[in-house]
Amino acid sequence: MLRLSEAEVISTALQGMLYGIATIMFILTMVILFRNSEHRRVNYTMVAASCALTALATAEFGVNISRLVQGLLDAGPVSPHGVEGWFADVSEPSFVAKGVLYGAQTLILDAVVIYRAYAVWQRVWIVVIPVLSWMALFASCVLLNKSLATASTDATDIFAASTGRWITLFYYLTLATNLTATSILAYRIWRTNRRTSQLIPSVDARSRLMFTLLIVVIESGVVYSVAVIASLILFVLKSPGLYVMLDFLSPIICIVFHMIIVRIGLAKEHEESDANSKSFRTRGFLSGPKARAERKPIQVEVELDRFHDADTSFCAEPQRSDDNKEKGSGEF
Numbered sequence: 001m002l003r004l005s006e007a008e009v010i011s012t013a014l015q016g017m018l019y020g021i022a023t024i025m026f027i028l029t030m031v032i033l034f035r036n037s038e039h040r041r042v043n044y045t046m047v048a049a050s051c052a053l054t055a056l057a058t059a060e061f062g063v064n065i066s067r068l069v070q071g072l073l074d075a076g077p078v079s080p081h082g083v084e085g086w087f088a089d090v091s092e093p094s095f096v097a098k099g100v101l102y103g104a105q106t107l108i109l110d111a112v113v114i115y116r117a118y119a120v121w122q123r124v125w126i127v128v129i130p131v132l133s134w135m136a137l138f139a140s141c142v143l144l145n146k147s148l149a150t151a152s153t154d155a156t157d158i159f160a161a162s163t164g165r166w167i168t169l170f171y172y173l174t175l176a177t178n179l180t181a182t183s184i185l186a187y188r189i190w191r192t193n194r195r196t197s198q199l200i201p202s203v204d205a206r207s208r209l210m211f212t213l214l215i216v217v218i219e220s221g222v223v224y225s226v227a228v229i230a231s232l233i234l235f236v237l238k239s240p241g242l243y244v245m246l247d248f249l250s251p252i253i254c255i256v257f258h259m260i261i262v263r264i265g266l267a268k269e270h271e272e273s274d275a276n277s278k279s280f281r282t283r284g285f286l287s288g289p290k291a292r293a294e295r296k297p298i299q300v301e302v303e304l305d306r307f308h309d310a311d312t313s314f315c316a317e318p319q320r321s322d323d324n325k326e327k328g329s330g331e332f
Contacts, residue, residue: 002240004087008071011247012064018251019061025258026054032265046261049112053105053254060101060250067094087243090158091151099148102246103141105253106174109224110134112257113181120188130181137173144170159238171232175225182221189214212267220256227252 029050034042067087070076076083089095114130121127144166151163158164193211227249234242 004084004240004243005071005076007240007243008064008068008087011244012061012068014244015061015064015247015251018248018255019057022054022057022251022254022258025255025262026050028265029258029261032261035265045115046112049108050258050261052108053257056101056105056108057250057254060098060105060247063094063097063101064247067098070094088157090148090163096145096149098246099145102250103145103170105250106170107134107138107141109253109257110137110174110177110181113178113185113221117181117185117188120185120192126184127181130177130184133173133177133180137170137177140166140170140173158242159235164235167235168232171228171235175228175232178221178224178228182217186214186217186221189217213264216260216263220260224252224256 030047033047033050071083071087076086079086081089086092110130111134114127114134117130118124118127144163147163147166151160158167193214227245231242231245231249234245
């Protein structure tokens with residue numbers, strides 16, 4: 001069976017590789033978010049979230065390196081429980097620090113997904129369930145870290161009932177929050193893309209952008225959900241591999257978050273290169289004889305512009321100046 005000291009070495013090494021990828025994607029994200037900032041508003045909400053997630057991932061990676069040094073060279077060899085017992089101690093300050101950092105990352109990621117869902121819907125009631133789930137997740141995170149810090153008799157057993165129930169609840173809630181918010185967001189993108197393709201088939205570039213956005217949102221949700229489910233399964237099986245997955249989750253959260261911005265930013269760059277010609281053809285369609293007294297093409301153009309301006313809150317701040325006027329049309 002995999003020993004905890006071995007698991008720590010393996011997980012820290014692999015976490016370093018994933019952290020390198022996350023760092024590169026963070027740099028690309030900053031370039032995309034601040035690109036052409038003189039012509040459009042920078043979404044500082046996404047900038048702050050990106051910086052916070054990267055800082056937390058950096059801090060957790062540093063804590064893991066410190067734990068290796070302490071566990072293998074300093075505190076571990078002189079511990080009453082030995083090296084393995086030191087690594088298994090969930091009340092050890094460095095382990096509690098890891099729990100706090102990971103919990104903060106999870107809360108930020110799920111909050112961003114909820115924010116993105118709200119940005120494209122512009123309706124509070126749409127995100128009520130994810131918000132309530134996020135609030136429960138926040139409470140479970142606090143109680144989980146409290147149980148880790150105050151563990152005494154079962155301090156060397158992460159699977160003990162005193163900590164195990166909070167870990168299980170935390171995994172269930174983050175999974176529920178992320179899946180519901182991602183589903184709401186993906187449905188909105190899918191619905192808008194379908195309406196666009198049916199009523200304005202000539203708007204190819206923007207339809208491709210929405211389709212790319214839909215795929216990326218689903219992919220990011222699947223990657224994160226699979227990682228959480230794998231951790232939950234390992235926890236239920238009481239496998240030491242859980243410690244490896246716990247260290248994987250930190251950079252995975254960063255990669256999932258930045259992946260959406262980077263891929264959509266690159267897709268937008270390609271779409272914007274054709275913006276003038278596509279915009280001209282779309283206007284011709286809307287002003288031609290087929291438009292006559294129909295309002296649907298006009299309404300879809302408004303929906304496209306609204307979606308594009310909001311950009312699902314990934315690259316540009318949502319434009320809300322005319323939202324209240326358009327809501328009266330009944331299209332949204």
